[in-house]
Amino acid sequence: MNKLFVLTGPAGVGKSTISLKIAESLEKSVLIEGDDIYHLVKGGYIPPWLPNKQFPLFWDNCLSIISNSLQNGYDVVFNYILNKNDVKNIKDKFPDAEIKFIVLLVDEKTVMERDKLRPLDCQMGKRALVLLKKM
Amino acid sequence: MNKLFVLTGPAGVGKSTISLKIAESLEKSVLIEGDDIYHLVKGGYIPPWLPNKQFPLFWDNCLSIISNSLQNGYDVVFNYILNKNDVKNIKDKFPDAEIKFIVLLVDEKTVMERDKLRPLDCQMGKRALVLLKKM
Numbered sequence: 001m002n003k004l005f006v007l008t009g010p011a012g013v014g015k016s017t018i019s020l021k022i023a024e025s026l027e028k029s030v031l032i033e034g035d036d037i038y039h040l041v042k043g044g045y046i047p048p049w050l051p052n053k054q055f056p057l058f059w060d061n062c063l064s065i066i067s068n069s070l071q072n073g074y075d076v077v078f079n080y081i082l083n084k085n086d087v088k089n090i091k092d093k094f095p096d097a098e099i100k101f102i103v104l105l106v107d108e109k110t111v112m113e114r115d116k117l118r119p120l121d122c123q124m125g126k127r128a129l130v131l132l133k134k135m
Numbered sequence: 136m137n138k139l140f141v142l143t144g145p146a147g148v149g150k151s152t153i154s155l156k157i158a159e160s161l162e163k164s165v166l167i168e169g170d171d172i173y174h175l176v177k178g179g180y181i182p183p184w185l186p187n188k189q190f191p192l193f194w195d196n197c198l199s200i201i202s203n204s205l206q207n208g209y210d211v212v213f214n215y216i217l218n219k220n221d222v223k224n225i226k227d228k229f230p231d232a233e234i235k236f237i238v239l240l241v242d243e244k245t246v247m248e249r250d251k252l253r254p255l256d257c258q259m260g261k262r263a264l265v266l267l268k269k270m
Contacts, residue, residue, distance in 0.1 A: 020177065029178030030192070036171070040200065042155065043164030043210065057165070057207040064199035065175065072192040075178065 002070045004097045006090060007079040009104030010131035011124050012114040015079040018104065023077040030069040034080025037061050049127065059086075063093055070097060081131060137205045139232045141225060142214040144239030145266040146259050147249040150214040153239065158212040165204040169215025172196050184262065194221075198228050205232060216266060 005022055007015050016033060023031040038048055038058050046052035062078065069076045080086075087101060108129055115128045124131075140157055142150050151168060158166040173183055173193050181187035197213065204211045215221075222236060243264055250263045259266075 023177035026178035028176075030175045031177045032175065040165045040167065040204075041163075041209070042158035042166045042212075043161035057203060057209065060203035060207065061200050064203060065196050068192060068195035068199060069175075072195065074176070074192065077177075 001096070001098050002073060003075045004066060004070065004090075004094060004099045005075070005077045005102065006082070006087070006099060007077070007102045007104060008082040008087075009106075010111060010134070011081065011128045012111040013104040013106045014114075015104060018102075019077045019079045023075075026075045026077075028073060029075045029077060030065070032062060032065055032069075032076065032078040034058075034062060034078065037065070038080075059089070063090075066090075066094070070094070136231070136233050137208060138210045139201060139205065139225075139229060139234045140210070140212045140237065141217070141222070141234060142212070142237045142239060143217040143222075144241075145246060145269070146216065146263045147246040148239040148241045149249075150239060153237075154212045154214045158210075161210045161212075163208060164210045164212060165200070167197060167200055167204075167211065167213040169193075169197060169213065172200070173215075194224070198225075201225075201229070205229070 003026075005019075007019050007022075009015055019031055019033070023029045038054070039045075040061065041054055041057070046054055048054070062080070066076050066078060082090075091099065111128050115123050115125065118124075138161075140154075142154050142157075144150055154166055154168070158164045173189070174180075175196065176189055176192070181189055183189070197215070201211050201213060217225075226234065246263050250258050250260065253259075
């Protein structure tokens with residue numbers, strides 16, 4: 001049985017870095033950056049923090065890629081900012097998979113420092129702190 | 136009925152640039168860079184020009200994302216270096232879709248000049264010319 005690693009945590013906590021390290025440590029693996037899947041939409045793109053109807057397609061795509069990868073014999077590493085309901089949906093969708101959920105947390109100062117290291121158009125500012133408190 | 140644009144042509148011909156322009160010109164659209172989908176594999180990654188078993192997963196993922204996007208009401212722009220069989224598979228998979236196939240071609244000199252503008256680890260060298268001649 002192939003493994004599914006699901007990483008979550010606030011922006012700036014290091015999800016991408018750690019996901020890549022996990023994926024590279026596996027013999028056959030697929031890395032799904034949730035942000036990249038969300039950004040597949042170009043015409044009519046709506047940022048994820050605004051009320052929007054992009055999420056059904058986002059989840060269809062993430063779950064399809066996870067499913068295809070497991071069926072083709074790959075382990076999967078998936079990361080995104082998830083809520084309780086998202087976690088439940090993933091568990092329900094893959095009842096037979098060996099899923100490891102990993103929640104990353106960090107202090108407020110580090111989150112803000114890391115946010116400043118991003119390209120200007122990717123910085124989240126105080127929204128990064130709001131997300132940290134929600135987790 | 137939503138539209139599916141399929142762009143192909145040799146490396147360095149401008150598939151990504153033109154795909155983005157088409158996608159941005161559409162009201163609701165998804166852009167699928169075939170290369171990005173191919174690179175989802177991290178552990179055990181094999182370059183596409185070597186004999187490898189990564190293509191079944193690649194096509195499962197591309198076709199799933201196209202299908203999900205059309206079903207969610209998005210137009211789709213997809214690009215990759217395709218052969219005749221790939222084109223047939225796409226047509227067979229979406230018999231009811233309005234598909235526009237676009238083949239981009241350019242002269243050898245331009246292909247090599249554009250290749251040199253890529254980041255070093257993305258340059259293809261003479262393989263870019265081999266691909267151009269195949270088209």
